[in-house]
Amino acid sequence: xxxxxxxxxxxxxxxxxxxxxxxxxxxxxxxxxxxxxxxxxxxxxxxxxxxxxxxxxxxxxxxxxxxxxxxxxxxxxxxxxxxxxxxxxxxxxxxxxxxxxxxxxxxxxxxxxxxxxxxxxxxxxxxxxxxxxxxxxxxxxxxxxxxxxxxxxxxxxxxxxxxxxxxxxxxxxxxxxxxxxxxxxxxxxxxxxxxxxxxxxxxxxxxxxxxxxxxxxxxxxxxxxxxxxxxxxxxxxxxxxxxxxxxxxxxxxxxxxxxxxxxxxxxxxxxxxxxxxxxxxxxxxxxxxxxxxxxxxxxxxxxxxxxxxxxxxxxxxxxxxxxxxxxxxxxxxxxxxxxxxxxxxxxxxxxxxxxxxxxxxxxxxxxxxxxxxxxxxxxxxxxxxxxxxxxxxxxxxxxxxxxxxxxxxxxxxxxxxxxxxxxxxxxxxxxxxxxxxxxxxxxxxx
Amino acid sequence: xxxxxxxxxxxxxxxxxxxxxxxxxxxxxxxxxxxxxxxxxxxxxxxxxxxxxxxxxxxxxxxxxxxxxxxxxxxxxxxxxxxxxxxxxxxxxxxxxxxxxxxxxxxxxxxxxxxxxxxxxxxxxxxxxxxxxxxxxxxxxxxxxxxxxxxxxxxxxxxxxxxxxxxxxxxxxxxxxxxxxxxxxxxxxxxxxxxxxxxxxxxxxxxxxxxxxxxxxxxxxxxxxxxxxxxxxxxxxxxxxxxxxxxxxxxxxxxxxxxxxxxxxxxxxxxxxxxxxxxxxxxxx
Numbered sequence: 001x002x003x004x005x006x007x008x009x010x011x012x013x014x015x016x017x018x019x020x021x022x023x024x025x026x027x028x029x030x031x032x033x034x035x036x037x038x039x040x041x042x043x044x045x046x047x048x049x050x051x052x053x054x055x056x057x058x059x060x061x062x063x064x065x066x067x068x069x070x071x072x073x074x075x076x077x078x079x080x081x082x083x084x085x086x087x088x089x090x091x092x093x094x095x096x097x098x099x100x101x102x103x104x105x106x107x108x109x110x111x112x113x114x115x116x117x118x119x120x121x122x123x124x125x126x127x128x129x130x131x132x133x134x135x136x137x138x139x140x141x142x143x144x145x146x147x148x149x150x151x152x153x154x155x156x157x158x159x160x161x162x163x164x165x166x167x168x169x170x171x172x173x174x175x176x177x178x179x180x181x182x183x184x185x186x187x188x189x190x191x192x193x194x195x196x197x198x199x200x201x202x203x204x205x206x207x208x209x210x211x212x213x214x215x216x217x218x219x220x221x222x223x224x225x226x227x228x229x230x231x232x233x234x235x236x237x238x239x240x241x242x243x244x245x246x247x248x249x250x251x252x253x254x255x256x257x258x259x260x261x262x263x264x265x266x267x268x269x270x271x272x273x274x275x276x277x278x279x280x281x282x283x284x285x286x287x288x289x290x291x292x293x294x295x296x297x298x299x300x301x302x303x304x305x306x307x308x309x310x311x312x313x314x315x316x317x318x319x320x321x322x323x324x325x326x327x328x329x330x331x332x333x334x335x336x337x338x339x340x341x342x343x344x345x346x347x348x349x350x351x352x353x354x355x356x357x358x359x360x361x362x363x364x365x366x367x368x369x370x371x372x373x374x375x376x377x378x379x380x381x382x383x384x385x386x387x388x389x390x391x392x393x394x395x396x397x398x399x400x401x402x403x404x405x406x407x408x409x410x411x412x413x414x415x416x417x418x419x420x421x422x423x424x425x426x427x428x429x430x431x432x433x434x435x436x437x438x439x440x441x442x443x444x445x446x
Numbered sequence: 447x448x449x450x451x452x453x454x455x456x457x458x459x460x461x462x463x464x465x466x467x468x469x470x471x472x473x474x475x476x477x478x479x480x481x482x483x484x485x486x487x488x489x490x491x492x493x494x495x496x497x498x499x500x501x502x503x504x505x506x507x508x509x510x511x512x513x514x515x516x517x518x519x520x521x522x523x524x525x526x527x528x529x530x531x532x533x534x535x536x537x538x539x540x541x542x543x544x545x546x547x548x549x550x551x552x553x554x555x556x557x558x559x560x561x562x563x564x565x566x567x568x569x570x571x572x573x574x575x576x577x578x579x580x581x582x583x584x585x586x587x588x589x590x591x592x593x594x595x596x597x598x599x600x601x602x603x604x605x606x607x608x609x610x611x612x613x614x615x616x617x618x619x620x621x622x623x624x625x626x627x628x629x630x631x632x633x634x635x636x637x638x639x640x641x642x643x644x645x646x647x648x649x650x651x652x653x654x655x656x657x658x659x660x661x662x663x664x665x666x667x668x669x670x671x672x673x674x675x676x677x678x679x680x681x682x683x684x685x686x687x688x689x690x691x692x693x694x695x696x697x698x699x700x701x702x703x704x705x706x707x708x709x710x711x712x713x714x715x716x717x718x719x720x721x722x723x724x725x726x727x728x729x730x731x
Contacts, residue, residue, distance in 0.1 A: 229561070233688055279566040279650050286564065303561030305569060379541070387537035388522035391478065397537070424685070426559035428578040432586060 004030040004167070006197035006357050007186060009174050009209060011038035013154030014338055015201035017350030020157045022199075023164035024354055025363040030193065031158075031166055032186070034173035037413045039154040041203050042342075044416065045227070045275060045307035047265050048257055049240060050146040051341040052089065054109030054117060060322045062341065063112040065352075069344040070114075070144055076347050080156035081375035082148060083258040089145035089240035090125055092136050094248040099138045101244060106140055116143040129237045131295050133248065145240050147255055150343050151416045157347070159406060160373040164366070169193075174202075177213040183331060184213075197357045200334040204274070204310050207336050214328035218320060218336040220310040224271040226281040227305050228289065231424050232260030234300035237293070249288040259419065262296075264289050268309065277306040302424050312337025323349070331360055376402045376418055390430040392423020400437055409443040411435060450474040450516070452723045453532055453546035455523050455686065458484020459709050460700025460716035461552035462507050465515045467720025471727055473515045474544065476534060478522045482508050484554055486709070488581045491605055493631065494709050503709065526686055530695060547730065548695050548723035551687055552716060555680040555701040557602075560652075563678060567651040572658035576606045576677035583609065591672035592616050595661055597649045601707060603677030604628040608635035618642040618669050620649055629707060649674075680705045697723050 006022050008015045011033030022029040035041075050073050056063035077084035093102060102119065109117040118141050125139035126132060162168060169190065176187035183196035202209040210216040230236065236256050245251030245267075255263040266285035272278065282304055289298060312320040323345070326334040333353060342349070357363070376399050379385055385398030395418050403417035411427070411434050414420055420434060421427030427434075438444070450472050454461045457477030461484070465475050481487060482504070489500025498506070521536030526549065534542045557575035574582070576596065582588040592615030596603045599621040607617045617639075619626075624646040626633050636643055644667065651662040652674060660670040682702045690696060697719035700712040 233685060273568060273655075275655075276568045277566045279564075282564050282566055301562055302559070304564070381540070383537045383540060386535045386540045387520065388478065388524075388535055391522060394522070394524060394535075396535075424559075424562075425556050425575075426561045428557055428559055428575040431578070432582055 003194045004028045007195040008199045010201035012203045013043040013346045016154045016157040017346045018353045019161035019166045021350035021354030024369045025358040027363045029166040031168045038158045039151040043154045046150040048147045051344045052114045052142040052145045053112045058111035065345040065348045066341045069348045079371045080373045082156045084148045085258045086146040088143040091140040091242040093244040095246040096137045197331045210334045218312045222271045223268045225268045226266040226277045226285045228264040229303040230262040231300040236262040249291045252288045274308045309339045390420035395420040448544045450546045452548045454550040456552035457482040459712045463713040463716030464550045464720035467717040476518045488584045490584045550719045551698045553683040553702040558678045568655040570654045570658040573674045576602045576675045593671045594673045595671040596675045598677035599626045601628040604632040611639035621645045622648040
C-alpha cells in the first residue's frame with residue numbers, strides 16, 4: 001500500500017492549489033481525481049471573476065480572503081504565467097430604490113479594505129460604458145475587480161504542484177475511508193492509500209465524500225446558471241458589469257475575458273441536470289442581455305453552457321454564507337461548498353490548508369519549493385509551432401503536442417490547456433486532427 | 447520583405463480562378479491545407495459542372511493552374527495589416543511577412559456550430575457540423591453511429607442525409623421553415639431513401655452525457671439519436687480583413703463574399719476579382 005503524508009481528494013482548481021501549497025512544506029502529497037484529467041468539474045464552467053471583495057460581510061473569512069486573494073492575483077499569475085486582466089467592474093442599477101443597496105456594498109467594501117471603490121452617477125457610468133442601456137440610477141465602480149481563466153489557473157497550479165513533487169492518481173475515485181491509529185486508509189477504485197492527512201476538495205461531491213467516514217454538518221444544494229460566450233470580434237464593455245437585479249432585469253453579469261471573448265452569466269436557479277442549460281434559461285438570458293446591453297450583437301454568440309455551484313447549508317436548512325473548513329477529526333479537513341469567490345481565493349485557501357496540514361504534521365518548510373511554472377509557449381523557431389491546427393484561435397501543432405505532453409488525454413483536455421476549439425467554429429475544423437494527434441500519442445480512439 | 451503584386455488567400459474554386467485570371471502579375475496563393483481545391487475536395491457527391499464530383503471538378507480546375515503563380519500550401523495567414531503586409535505561418539517556411547499591392551480574399555465560408563444556436567441541454571459528444579462530418583467521412587473514412595438527426599434541410603443537410611442513408615443509417619431531417627430548404631436536385635434523396643423530414647420545427651434541446659442520446663424539438667418531439675449534425679447555415683469567413691472592407695486594394699470573392707449554391711458563380715467571382723486586381727495594378731503604374 002502506498003503511503004503519503006497527505007492526500008488531496010478532488011482535482012478541481014481548489015484541490016490543485018491545496019496540492020501546490022502542501023508542497024511548500026515537506027509533506028509527501030498525492031492528488032486523487034476521479035476523472036482522467038484535472039479541472040473538469042465546477043472549474044471548467046465558471047464566471048472567471050476575480051472579485052474585489054465588497055460583496056462579503058465585513059469580518060468574514062470570505063471578505064478577508066477575497067481582498068487578499070485579489071491583491072495577490074498579479075503576483076500569483078506572474079508566478080504561474082497565466083494571463084490576468086484587472087479590468088475593474090461596475091455594479092449598476094436602474095432603480096433609485098436600489099441605490100441604498102449599492103451604498104451598503106460600498107460601505108462593505110470600505111470596511112473590507114477594498115481599494116479605489118467609488119459611487120458613480122448614472123451619467124458617469126454611462127460615459128464609462130456607452131454600451132449599457134441608458135437610464136442608470138447609480139453604479140459602484142471597483143477598479144480592483146479582474147478576470148482570469150479558471151481552468152488555466154487551476155491547471156497551472158496542478159503543473160506547479162507536480163513539478164514540486166506532488167504525485168497524482170487520475171481516474172481514481174475514493175469509495176471508502178477507514179480511520180486507523182496512524183491516520184486514514186482510502187479505499188479507491190485502484191489501490192488503497194494510507195495517509196495521515198486527508199483534504200477533501202471533492203467539489204460537488206464534498207458532502208458525500210465526508211459522509212464516507214463522518215457525518216458532515218454541512219450539506220450541498222446545487223444550483224446552476226446559463227452562460228453565453230461571444231466572438232472576440234464583438235463590440236463589448238471594457239469592465240465587468242454586474243447588474244443589480246431591478247426592474248430592468250434579474251441581474252446578469254458580463255465579463256470581458258482575458259481571451260477577448262465576452263462572457264455573459266445568467267441568474268442562478270434550481271438545478272435539473274448538472275452542466276446542462278435549459279431552454280427557458282437561455283431564452284431569459286438572451287432577453288436580459290438585450291435589455292442591459294441593447295447594442296450587443298448576440299448573433300456573435302459562439303457557445304452557451306451551463307455551470308453548477310455547490311451551496312452549503314446546515315441540517316437546519318439555514319444556508320452558510322462564509323467559507324467553512326470542517327475538521328471532524330485530527331488530520332481530516334473538508335472544504336464543503338466553496339463557491340463564489342472560490343476562484344479569487346483558491347490560492348489563499350490552498351495556503352491556509354497547507355499551513356493547517358503542516359502544523360498537524362509538524363512539517364518543515366520545503367526549501368526546494370519553486371513557485372514558478374512555465375506556460376505553454378506561443379511561438380518558437382520549431383516548425384510545429386508555425387503549423388496552425390486551430391484556425392480560429394491560431395493554435396499550433398506544437399502547442400497541442402505540448403498540451404498532450406503535459407497531460408491532456410482528450411480533445412477537451414487540449415482545449416483547456418491551449419484554447420484550441422474555443423473559437424467561432426467551435427472545433428468543427430480542428431477536432432479531427434487533434435484526435436489524430438491524441439491517438440498517435442496513445443490516447444484512445446474517438 | 448518579399449513583395450507580390452497580388453496575394454490570394456484561399457485555394458478553393460474562387461482562389462484558383464482568381465489566380466488564373468490574374469495574368470501577367472506576380473501572384474502568391476496561400477492555402478492552409480496541403481492541396482488546392484478547398485471544400486470541393488471533401489465532396490464525393492455528383493452535382494458539380496456536368497455531373498462531376500467535387501473532387502473531379504477540382505482536378506479539372508487545377509489542370510491548367512498557371513505555373514507562374516507562387517503557391518504556398520499548409521500555410522495560414524495570421525493577419526493582414528492596413529499597410530498591405532501579411533503575416534504567414536506554415537510548417538515549411540515558419541513565420542513569414544510579405545508585402546502585397548492587391549489582396550484577393552477567397553477564404554470561403556464556415557458552418558454555424560451548435561454553440562451559436564439557442565439549443566439547451568448538455569454538451570455531449572456526437573454533435574458535429576454537417577461539413578465536418580462530410581470531411582470525416584470522405585477524407586478520413588469515418589462512419590458515424592446512427593440514428594442520425596440533421597438540423598437544417600439546406601443543400602448541405604440534404605447531401606449529408608443522402609450519404610448517410612446510403613450508408614444504411616436512419617436519418618431524420620429537422621427544418622425550421624415549413625418546407626425543405628435545398629435545391630430540387632438535392633431534394634430527390636427524400637424520395638429515394640426512407641429519410642424522415644420534419645418541417646416547421648427546430649431542435650431546442652439535446653440529451654445525454656457524455657454521448658448524445660437524443661434531441662427534442664420546439665414542438666416537443668423527442669428523437670433518439672447517436673449523432674446530431676448541424677446544417678444550420680454558412681457564414682462568410684471574413685474576420686481576417688475585419689475593419690478593412692473599404693480599401694480598394696481588397697477584392698472579396700466566392701463564398702467569403704456571399705454564400706453561393708453553385709460553384710460556377712464562385713468561379714465567376716474569382717475571375718472578376720483576378721481581373722479587377724490586375725486592372726488596379728495597371729492603374730497604379
